[in-house]
Amino acid sequence: MSVARVALSGEARAYLQCVLAARDGRRCFYCRRNFRARPGRRKTLDHYIPHRIWPGWAVDNLVLACESCNLAKADALPLPLAWLLLATFRRENWELTA
Template sequence: MSRRHRTGHMRGAKGRRKRLDLARRDGARCFYCRTPFTDPATEATFDHYLPYALWPTNVHCNLVLACQGCNHAKGDTLPLGLLLALRPWLTRAQLAVAA
């Protein structure tokens, strides 16, 4: 995976602008632990709600802001509620990536 597509990283003014857009959409808090960010443009990291391995795109509807700890803890897994909802439609290979 190239540096450009690493989870949580988008450099420059474009990344700051996208973080601020997401902070306005979701509130300036970590999506998982709800800890508020004092400056989401610099503190927050991007997290792909559906892992990049399953849906390799950086569309706005799949990105959430997360603190560094929550982002690394989630990694390439699906959130449990989403995994349970999608399980009937996922193949074994996709479940292996999601787990």
């Protein structure tokens, strides 16, 4: 199943970047490097939970990431979220069998 991505206008993208910078600081969410200290570092909008799982542009699911971290994460679930899901699944599974 393919979900069509809605392209953001430049104005909407700039607005979201400002909102996220105010919320999280002007740092890459993953490597914590400061965007101000390195003006050449390209900041991107990243869906924390991949777009294929949670489509849309909700601010709750967006973070600022440098381009290299965004590409490295690709379409994978972040490890803390995967651990949380595994812990919840194991706990529920244990309660069902106990």
